[in-house]
Amino acid sequence: MFQSAILSQSVFRAALPAVTLILLLATIFTLQPRAMSVFGINLMLNLAVPIALATMAQLFIIAINDLDLSIGSFVGLVACIGATWLNDSPLLGVAALAACVLAYACLGALIHIRRLPSIVVTLGMSFVWLGLAVMLLPTPGGASPTWLRQLMSFRAPYVPVPIVASIIIAAAVHYGLMRTSYGTILRGFGGNPQAMRRSGWSMLRATMTMYALAGLFGVLAGLALLGISTSADANIALRYTLLSIAGAILGGCEFVGGRVSPVGTVLGVLTLALAGSALTFLRISPDWQVGAQGAILIVVLALRAAVARKES
Amino acid sequence: MPNDKEPVMSPQSVIDLTGVTKSFGAVKALAGVDLVLRSGECLGLVGHNGAGKSTLMNVLAGTLAPDAGHLRIDDVELDRSYSVFRAHALGVRCVFQELSLCGNLTVAENTRLLHPRLRGWNWRKRAAALIGAMLDDIFPGHGIAVGAAVADLSIAQRQMVEIARAFTVTDESLRFVILDEPTSSLDAATAGQLLAFVRRQEARGVGVILISHMLHEILETADRVVIMRDGRVIASEAASAFDREGLVSAMGGLSHQQECSTKARSPARSSEIRVRAQPSAPGNRRELTARAGEIVGLGGLAAHGQTDLLLSVFRAAQRRSPTVSVSDSVALVAGDRQRDGIFPQWSITQNIGLRSLKAMRRGPLIDPGLEDRFAEDWRARIGIRSADLKDGILSLSGGNQQKALFARALGSDARIILMDDPMRGVDVATKREVYRLIRDEADKGRTFLWYTTEMEELYECDRVYVFRNGAITADLDQDQLTEERILHASF
Numbered sequence: 001m002f003q004s005a006i007l008s009q010s011v012f013r014a015a016l017p018a019v020t021l022i023l024l025l026a027t028i029f030t031l032q033p034r035a036m037s038v039f040g041i042n043l044m045l046n047l048a049v050p051i052a053l054a055t056m057a058q059l060f061i062i063a064i065n066d067l068d069l070s071i072g073s074f075v076g077l078v079a080c081i082g083a084t085w086l087n088d089s090p091l092l093g094v095a096a097l098a099a100c101v102l103a104y105a106c107l108g109a110l111i112h113i114r115r116l117p118s119i120v121v122t123l124g125m126s127f128v129w130l131g132l133a134v135m136l137l138p139t140p141g142g143a144s145p146t147w148l149r150q151l152m153s154f155r156a157p158y159v160p161v162p163i164v165a166s167i168i169i170a171a172a173v174h175y176g177l178m179r180t181s182y183g184t185i186l187r188g189f190g191g192n193p194q195a196m197r198r199s200g201w202s203m204l205r206a207t208m209t210m211y212a213l214a215g216l217f218g219v220l221a222g223l224a225l226l227g228i229s230t231s232a233d234a235n236i237a238l239r240y241t242l243l244s245i246a247g248a249i250l251g252g253c254e255f256v257g258g259r260v261s262p263v264g265t266v267l268g269v270l271t272l273a274l275a276g277s278a279l280t281f282l283r284i285s286p287d288w289q290v291g292a293q294g295a296i297l298i299v300v301l302a303l304r305a306a307v308a309r310k311e312s
Numbered sequence: 313m314p315n316d317k318e319p320v321m322s323p324q325s326v327i328d329l330t331g332v333t334k335s336f337g338a339v340k341a342l343a344g345v346d347l348v349l350r351s352g353e354c355l356g357l358v359g360h361n362g363a364g365k366s367t368l369m370n371v372l373a374g375t376l377a378p379d380a381g382h383l384r385i386d387d388v389e390l391d392r393s394y395s396v397f398r399a400h401a402l403g404v405r406c407v408f409q410e411l412s413l414c415g416n417l418t419v420a421e422n423t424r425l426l427h428p429r430l431r432g433w434n435w436r437k438r439a440a441a442l443i444g445a446m447l448d449d450i451f452p453g454h455g456i457a458v459g460a461a462v463a464d465l466s467i468a469q470r471q472m473v474e475i476a477r478a479f480t481v482t483d484e485s486l487r488f489v490i491l492d493e494p495t496s497s498l499d500a501a502t503a504g505q506l507l508a509f510v511r512r513q514e515a516r517g518v519g520v521i522l523i524s525h526m527l528h529e530i531l532e533t534a535d536r537v538v539i540m541r542d543g544r545v546i547a548s549e550a551a552s553a554f555d556r557e558g559l560v561s562a563m564g565g566l567s568h569q570q571e572c573s574t575k576a577r578s579p580a581r582s583s584e585i586r587v588r589a590q591p592s593a594p595g596n597r598r599e600l601t602a603r604a605g606e607i608v609g610l611g612g613l614a615a616h617g618q619t620d621l622l623l624s625v626f627r628a629a630q631r632r633s634p635t636v637s638v639s640d641s642v643a644l645v646a647g648d649r650q651r652d653g654i655f656p657q658w659s660i661t662q663n664i665g666l667r668s669l670k671a672m673r674r675g676p677l678i679d680p681g682l683e684d685r686f687a688e689d690w691r692a693r694i695g696i697r698s699a700d701l702k703d704g705i706l707s708l709s710g711g712n713q714q715k716a717l718f719a720r721a722l723g724s725d726a727r728i729i730l731m732d733d734p735m736r737g738v739d740v741a742t743k744r745e746v747y748r749l750i751r752d753e754a755d756k757g758r759t760f761l762w763y764t765t766e767m768e769e770l771y772e773c774d775r776v777y778v779f780r781n782g783a784i785t786a787d788l789d790q791d792q793l794t795e796e797r798i799l800h801a802s803f
Contacts, residue, residue, distance in 0.1 A: 010464065181431040184421045191414030198375055198412050199425045200396035257463075258416040 017267035031281040045162035048273040053221035057214040058244035063260045066118035070126035072241035077133040078222025083142025083232035104215025105208045112207040133234035140233035152227030173262035190258020325351045332381030341367040343543035351519040356534030364543040373406035374399035403487030405478040415463030429482040446476040450509045467497045488519045560799045589636040593782030609773030610763040612802045617782030618763040622730045643726035647733040660701045661687040667724035690719035711742035731762045
């Protein structure tokens with residue numbers, strides 16, 4: 001009985017993001033059957049890919065019990081770099097993006113060595129990223145490199161590309177973080193840092209790796225967003241910060257304890273992206289959409305907490 | 313120990329500690345330890361709370377650097393560079409008392425943390441096979457799925473995983489294993505499986521240090537028994553030289569009884585009963601009672617239900633409880649000063665006055681004059697050494713911070729004071745002052761419930777209840793109180 005209780009809880013935890021997404025899709029397809037097409041899904045999930053990448057960046061940080069409040073303005077900065085330097089002189093652009101990833105790794109080192117709260121450091125950095133982006137691109141504009149625009153507007157005949165891209169992102173992060181042996185070490189630092197130190201692993205190295213990965217996925221998110229919108233603006237992705245946290249939590253990650261789920265997180269992002277469409281089909285004004293996303297989050301978290309309490 | 317210096321045969325390995333010391337602030341955890349462990353030997357290590365066993369094990373495992381002394385393994389002198397990695401490479405493993413598994417990882421993944429070699433293609437399968445086989449070997453019929461997350465296992469299962477993990481071998485050979493309270497969460501049958509396995513390992517030439525409060529386990533399993541007390545090794549002899557009684561009395565050393573029997577106290581037998589509490593542990597048949605003017609000690613080994621009882625009394629003062637009845641107001645002096653006691657951002661005055669804000673009110677506000685006078689009064693009475701009470705509480709030394717917490721409780725209107733081992737890491741002079749203060753307050757009719765892990769403090773009490781596994785196992789009046797009796801009831 002004990003065994004089955006544990007089983008049912010872990011199954012529930014894993015299934016919750018998928019069930020939420022299916023319920024939402026069912027609602028949408030009932031309200032608007034014409035959305036059930038490759039074109040319809042492409043349209044509804046057009047912006048899901050950059051959000052999914054940014055949420056993966058957040059997931060790496062959450063996995064070691066930190067929180068990144070700067071990912072939104074960082075994605076905006078990357079988009080600005082992409083729309084200016086990367087377009088005009090690709091070499092400079094690539095170097096600048098590499099420097100961004102390196103800066104993230106250094107932030108991780110700073111947070112670990114000085115024992116600073118990650119929330120404070122990343123909140124401060126969010127203004128730094130935003131300021132740099134405004135200096136680079138004072139008014140909205142610039143242009144996406146052609147290859148990037150073509151890549152992001154690629155459409156296959158029978159399958160919705162955003163769904164395929166989401167599956168690839170989920171599979172790649174799942175393999176790297178959940179299946180490889182160094183990914184296990186990295187997650188171990190979220191579970192019990194003291195035990196990891198006692199086993200002789202370097203926490204500095206793990207923290208820097210996780211922050212560098214977050215920086216890398218932030219860069220990918222910025223480029224994906226630029227490819228879709230074809231021009232950039234420093235404020236283009238500010239709401240990604242909270243969306244990424246919401247997506248990760250909706251997908252079954254926890255703020256402490258190193259429990260993360262890349263697959264669930266991608267499902268959570270798709271849910272958040274579709275929530276807007278569902279409300280449009282319900283003829284609810286867009287003003288309410290952010291609030292509705294919050295409401296979905298509260299309902300799902302309440303469900304999870306209720307089940308956890310019942311099991312214990 | 314004349315035969316400790318015998319020449320060593322080549323296949324045999326030896327760990328040799330000489331003169332190891334380690335201090336934490338004012339507390340001397342290890343005061344010069346000499347210890348020898350050979351391969352193929354099981355050494356039982358016993359001692360009362362705070363004897364230094366766990367500190368010694370941390371030094372051996374490479375997680376704590378000693379302040380002084382030598383650590384040699386096979387005549388190789390290990391200096392400051394000795395670390396966890398070095399220990400592993402030399403085949404030294406440790407199972408710590410507080411579990412060190414990552415809850416978010418599976419059993420197999422936790423095994424990987426210990427073995428840098430488990431990587432590359434198919435590492436998950438190899439890790440799962442390694443830990444699965446070891447679990448089957450040590451605990452047949454364990455029922456643990458190696459793919460389950462550790463957080464989903466019971467405490468006993470986690471302990472089994474932790475033990476099995478320490479015995480797994482990839483490339484470096486296993487030579488010494490230190491088991492610190494390995495059976496604390498295991499039932500008798502599982503503990504028996506472990507001890508049988510330890511004997512099998514011994515036969516294969518592995519050296520084992522077994523630390524346990526279960527003395528029968530030590531006597532049945534160990535070849536040699538080492539007794540520690542106050543950071544020193546006080547005895548090291550073949551296990552056959554001891555029986556249970558012998559071990560207990562050797563641990564206790566000299567009796568304190570003489571010095572205390574002179575302290576005559578009027579027994580408060582007739583005064584009203586203020587607290588009645590029944591520990592909720594199964595098998596407990598005794599009830600704790602505390603009267604007005606009485607100092608009641610809660611003894612026994614650390615974390616055997618004493619704090620739980622204090623907290624249940626504290627809760628019962630606010631809300632009715634079926635097992636505890638409390639007839640008066642209660643104040644608690646916390647044990648973990650930094651976590652549960654002080655408010656680090658506040659001044660000394662504010663920290664002292666916190667429990668008595670109602671008495672210092674004028675209208676809806678706190679009267680600063682009254683607050684200052686209150687703190688000043690207690691500074692004089694309890695002797696807090698501070699330049700200015702307006703300074704932050706952290707400007708005080710640890711002992712004086714503790715005095716401020718006593719002032720907070722004693723200055724309040726509470727008639728019952730609960731103390732959760734509050735004297736940890738406090739110097740002797742301060743302790744004496746506080747003992748006197750407690751006695752004075754008891755004479756004025758206050759009731760004290762005092763959980764302490766120090767034998768000396770139990771002698772300050774009028775009556776002592778000894779706890780084991782959450783139940784009361786002895787109820788001793790002051791004239792019956794001896795260290796031996798307490799130790800007997802604790803084990």
